[in-house]
Amino acid sequence: MNASWILSPQERKALRRKRMLRVGLVAVVLVGLLSYFVSTPRYRQPLSASIETVSEPVTAEPLEPALKLAEEVTEEEVEDRVVVHAITNGDTLSTIFDQLGIHSVMYQILAADESLLALDVLRPGQHLTFTFDEDGSRLLSMELFIDPGKQVLYSRFDNDSFGYEEIIHPGQWQQQLLDGEINGSFYLSAIGVGLSEMETANITNLFRDHLNFTRDMRPGDRFQVVRSRQFVGEEFTGQSRVEGVRILRRQREHTAFLFEDGSYYDDKGESLARAFRRYPISAQYRISSAFNPARKHPITGRVTPHNGVDFAMPTGTSILSTGDGVVTRVMSHPYAGKYVEIQHGSQYLTRYLHLHRILVKRGQTVKRGERIALSGNTGRSTGPHLHFELHVRGRPVNPITANIPMAASVPKDKRNDFNQLVEQLVAVMENGSHKIAALETNR
Numbered sequence: 001m002n003a004s005w006i007l008s009p010q011e012r013k014a015l016r017r018k019r020m021l022r023v024g025l026v027a028v029v030l031v032g033l034l035s036y037f038v039s040t041p042r043y044r045q046p047l048s049a050s051i052e053t054v055s056e057p058v059t060a061e062p063l064e065p066a067l068k069l070a071e072e073v074t075e076e077e078v079e080d081r082v083v084v085h086a087i088t089n090g091d092t093l094s095t096i097f098d099q100l101g102i103h104s105v106m107y108q109i110l111a112a113d114e115s116l117l118a119l120d121v122l123r124p125g126q127h128l129t130f131t132f133d134e135d136g137s138r139l140l141s142m143e144l145f146i147d148p149g150k151q152v153l154y155s156r157f158d159n160d161s162f163g164y165e166e167i168i169h170p171g172q173w174q175q176q177l178l179d180g181e182i183n184g185s186f187y188l189s190a191i192g193v194g195l196s197e198m199e200t201a202n203i204t205n206l207f208r209d210h211l212n213f214t215r216d217m218r219p220g221d222r223f224q225v226v227r228s229r230q231f232v233g234e235e236f237t238g239q240s241r242v243e244g245v246r247i248l249r250r251q252r253e254h255t256a257f258l259f260e261d262g263s264y265y266d267d268k269g270e271s272l273a274r275a276f277r278r279y280p281i282s283a284q285y286r287i288s289s290a291f292n293p294a295r296k297h298p299i300t301g302r303v304t305p306h307n308g309v310d311f312a313m314p315t316g317t318s319i320l321s322t323g324d325g326v327v328t329r330v331m332s333h334p335y336a337g338k339y340v341e342i343q344h345g346s347q348y349l350t351r352y353l354h355l356h357r358i359l360v361k362r363g364q365t366v367k368r369g370e371r372i373a374l375s376g377n378t379g380r381s382t383g384p385h386l387h388f389e390l391h392v393r394g395r396p397v398n399p400i401t402a403n404i405p406m407a408a409s410v411p412k413d414k415r416n417d418f419n420q421l422v423e424q425l426v427a428v429m430e431n432g433s434h435k436i437a438a439l440e441t442n443r
């Protein structure tokens with residue numbers, strides 16, 4: 001169960017207007033700080049310990065428009081006080097709120113974040129923007145900047161509650177071909193052509209039932225990866241996806257293509273992923289609250305998303321991982337309680353909330369059906385139950401009805417779509433090969 005709210009269309013509109021104004025104010029802060037740093041020797045103490053510049057490069061060029069924007073908006077909202085805090089190593093939400101002297105408000109924000117859990121992992125490079133009222137005592141909103149493609153705005157509803165709004169910039173996905181030859185290990189060769197460690201691990205994982213990268217790959221074997229990366233403007237958001245892979249060994253070819261259901265299939269349409277379990281439990285338990293992204297709160301009337309499904313069960317019931325994966329979070333949250341998050345390849349993620357005891361560690365590899373925890377009643381919970389979430393490509397879906405890789409191959413009625421996709425991706429790979437072949441013959 002959770003009790004965080006998303007905003008009505010009217011509230012959202014009003015907030016967006018305020019947000020635009022605040023962008024101007026942040027610009028004022030940045031411009032102010034910049035001129036301060038430019039005109040002040042580095043060793044001097046900053047104006048305030050809690051104010052830091054964001055890590056984005058601020059060049060001389062955009063200063064003028066930023067100033068202009070600030071001037072235009074000063075009339076109405078100049079009273080608000082804006083503090084930007086750049087996340088650095090060792091920061092926790094608690095230390096940041098303590099610095100600002102608003103520790104009690106943190107729990108109201110954490111309550112709003114219960115169904116997102118976006119604040120549980122803060123990373124250097126992200127920042128928090130706090131907006132206070134005119135006398136600086138009351139927090140009106142806080143924005144978490146996750147990456148150029150994703151921000152979350154927490155805004156005050158009333159004296160003791162906040163709501164949230166996810167701000168998603170879809171940006172543009174840019175496709176590229178990475179083409180390499182085995183020279184040393186697959187890992188080193190893959191990193192050598194520009195794949196990230198995570199992408200390399202995911203590819204190794206994808207073929208693990210078919211290919212042993214250490215034993216089976218030889219010098220001279222080739223690999224081709226079609227990868228898309230998300231950009232907002234010129235900036236890479238950190239989000240990427242591997243859309244197609246070909247491994248060309250002397251005698252054999254291995255392929256993987258990402259289909260619209262989020263699963264990888266070979267060129268014949270056979271699934272590469274191991275099947276998922278539908279349920280994280282071995283017996284049947286009553287669903288006490290269904291998945292409902294638009295659930296209305298009975299008292300406030302506000303939309304209260306329920307991003308998972310609740311199973312009523314006695315405390316101490318064994319909780320099983322629904323798929324093979326890696327434990328990415330073992331956390332204790334004031335409202336979500338003790339919880340575990342597991343990443344299954346690059347597309348799927350599961351969360352298990354309100355646990356009594358956790359039996360796994362962060363970074364640990366788990367198998368489908370492996371016991372990971374005992375159910376409980378921790379956090380804000382009205383009775384012993386498990387709250388279970390399934391995310392596909394970063395979005396929560398209904399775990400009871402979601403199209404998860406349980407099927408062994410692409411369904412018949414989707415075959416044409418799939419074959420077209422394979423054709424397109426192979427064409428990208430072939431084109432790349434021709435270019436390389438042409439280069440080689442020119443030498």
Ligand SMILES: [Zn+2]
Nearest residue numbers: 001002310387
């Ligand atoms: Zn729930």
